[in-house]
Amino acid sequence: MNFSKEGQGPVVVLSHALALDRGMWSDVAAALTPHCTVVRYDHRGHGEATGAIDPFSIEDLADDAADLIREVSSDPVVFVGLSLGGMVGQALAARHPALLRGLAVLNSAAHYPDRSTWDARILAVREGGMQAIADSSIERWLTPAFRQSPAGQAMAGRLREVLLRTDPLAYTRTCEAIAGMDLRPGNRRIENPTLIVAGRQDMATPPAMSQAMAKDIASARVVEVEAAHISAAEIPGELASLLDDWIRALPA
Ligand SMILES: O=C(O)CCC(=O)CC(=O)O
Numbered sequence: 001m002n003f004s005k006e007g008q009g010p011v012v013v014l015s016h017a018l019a020l021d022r023g024m025w026s027d028v029a030a031a032l033t034p035h036c037t038v039v040r041y042d043h044r045g046h047g048e049a050t051g052a053i054d055p056f057s058i059e060d061l062a063d064d065a066a067d068l069i070r071e072v073s074s075d076p077v078v079f080v081g082l083s084l085g086g087m088v089g090q091a092l093a094a095r096h097p098a099l100l101r102g103l104a105v106l107n108s109a110a111h112y113p114d115r116s117t118w119d120a121r122i123l124a125v126r127e128g129g130m131q132a133i134a135d136s137s138i139e140r141w142l143t144p145a146f147r148q149s150p151a152g153q154a155m156a157g158r159l160r161e162v163l164l165r166t167d168p169l170a171y172t173r174t175c176e177a178i179a180g181m182d183l184r185p186g187n188r189r190i191e192n193p194t195l196i197v198a199g200r201q202d203m204a205t206p207p208a209m210s211q212a213m214a215k216d217i218a219s220a221r222v223v224e225v226e227a228a229h230i231s232a233a234e235i236p237g238e239l240a241s242l243l244d245d246w247i248r249a250l251p252a
Pocket residue numbers: 016017018019082083084085137140204229
């Protein structure tokens with residue numbers, strides 16, 4: 001698996017969103033490394049990872065993350081996942097709780113009752129490649145106000161480049177995994193301290209999805225932030241500070 005490890009202190013693993021890569025976390029990682037050892041990795045078929053040809057499930061991605069954690073740390077780690085990364089985090093906590101000190105699930109969901117939007121995306125990418133979903137994705141990922149700012153325009157450009165570089169087959173395989181997932185039964189077993197972060201302007205995984213998740217995870221608390229879907233790109237400083245405070249308060 002492709003990963004990077006930087007900084008000193010408790011190990012924090014950062015898990016990225018669909019059609020992005022571990023670069024998505026650059027600004028959050030820079031803010032965390034003075035106090036934490038930050039490990040970032042690419043999901044199957046994303047970023048520098050290759051070989052996402054066979055179908056896989058969110059549980060398979062969670063087992064990949066478990067293998068990575070065993071490789072980078074002999075102690076339990078803090079796992080922070082955004083969207084797809086948060087789905088992986090939920091499955092990881094349900095399947096491998098002893099590997100975790102804490103779980104942060106940002107801008108994510110446990111289940112999609114209606115798979116038609118995923119089927120539409122899969123069809124669009126099969127017919128038109130990643131270009132076919134680029135504009136609509138960026139519109140869901142960042143708020144209009146941020147996209148109009150110079151920093152937001154630069155960020156949108158960087159995210160678009162990564163999306164366009166994503167292997168279309170890896171993207172559609174991951175959409176299949178998300179469309180087929182139901183993490184709710186596993187969530188009812190989670191006992192790790194859990195922080196759920198919802199973006200008030202997140203159209204991809206609206207706050208109601210976070211509230212539903214929190215009903216199943218007894219140990220969870222929900223915090224809302226002013227951002228759209230990729231909060232790690234839009235408000236990295238605020239998010240890093242929220243995570244830093246939460247990590248410091250976790251039992252050792
Ligand atoms: O972002 C993810 O990891 C999955 C949810 C999603 O598809 C977000 C989006 O592109 O709208």
